[in-house]
Amino acid sequence: MHNLSKNARIAGFVYLLLILIAPLRLVYIPGKLFVSGDAAATIAGIAAHEQLFRLGIFADLVTGAVSLVLTFTLYRLFKDVNKTWALLMLMMGFMDTPLYFFNSLTDMATLILVQAPTYLAAFDQAQRTGLATLFLKMHNLMTFASEIFWGLWLFPLAALVYRSGFLPRFLAVWLTINGVAYLALSGAGLLRPEYNELVANLAFPCQLGEVAFALWILTMGAKPRQPAALRGAATTAA
Template sequence: MPSSRQARIAGWLFLLLIVLAPIRLIYLPSILFTGEPSTTVENLRLHEQAVRAGVVADLACGALMVFIVLSLRRLFAADNDTGRGLLMLGGALPAAVYTFNVGNDIAALTFAQGPAFLQAFDAAQREALALLFLRLHGQMVIAAEIWWGLWLLPLAMLVRRSGHVPGWIGTWLFVNGLAYVAQSAVGLLWPGHAADTLSSVCTPLQFGEVVFALWLVIVGVRRSPRSMESIA
């Protein structure tokens, strides 16, 4: 039987990820994409430290994904081996994407600053390349959503089967995962208005992760898997 201490460690790690992820996903775009392309490149130069903070935040998110998956694997140690294996694989892929994607931000910042070794490119070319790498980062995020979603599916299965956490949270995690997968597919196939519309629909569904993390932190795990069956 897992302990509530194990659950709270996993929950706090999950909450820390939820707090750090919006730095690059929400805050940084809000201060960079404020006008014409040339303005965006100028914002890259003006907000260098914010961009670097976004890089650190993304790397931290990648590391947290590894520790979250390890802690959840331990939490569900007595449960389905296949589910735990899928959880490990699914959690490792978002961690890799986080780590790889920071290269696009570093490249964008480097081209925006125009150091001496890049003088072979004229100013317009450097600006275009900076914007290209920013766009690549955004497309990588959309692609990564499919992995953010798929790793939640085995987690949802483990939650439902273990009885350590109410079953309705497992169901919400499953819907949460499907919402990420849908956003990724629509964002890649039909970018623009269709993706924005779906995002507004999916956002409330994606609070399943927050509810799960808060439950682990506040409640922990059931002492008896069936002791709260009435609310599952």
């Protein structure tokens, strides 16, 4: 029981670390540096805050690495609940890492274009701005594509939580809703971008399922439920 709770707290710590790091490039940097509808101002913002943009690249790489550790720690926590579902969760969750690493390449290309090195002298400023914007758009679309896996891996995780017997089932329900929210965000971003903002506003409270799950296992650990027969005996004895 002690090891189970310890493993849950380790997984919770790693999950919370992921939740804290990932928004840097996903939310903070776009809000700080990017100007909607103005490519030149966006590129100028990146050039003026190059170190912050570099930090975003580093944060994405760290997020990919931490995500890999997270899937392993959760697999170790749930493998005895149902190995098939745990392996499915592991495979779906693993996809997060290569997607983050691939998406970092688009930001690296953007950074090079913003720096305007001499070997790109054949491209004028307008061309470099256009290419940098292209890579930023690719990064944004790749994020929407990644949300498919951000959502899918939560379904086997939710099933494991529900069947575990050592975590409350309301977390499983919230994780399932969280998974549906990610799929909705991905669908809107790839198919109907005009609804991005509406879907994002509706999805936000649903996305707190991961936060609730991470905080619960970090602070509460894992507590196996007492069999009904033992609970009845305890009640009778009392």
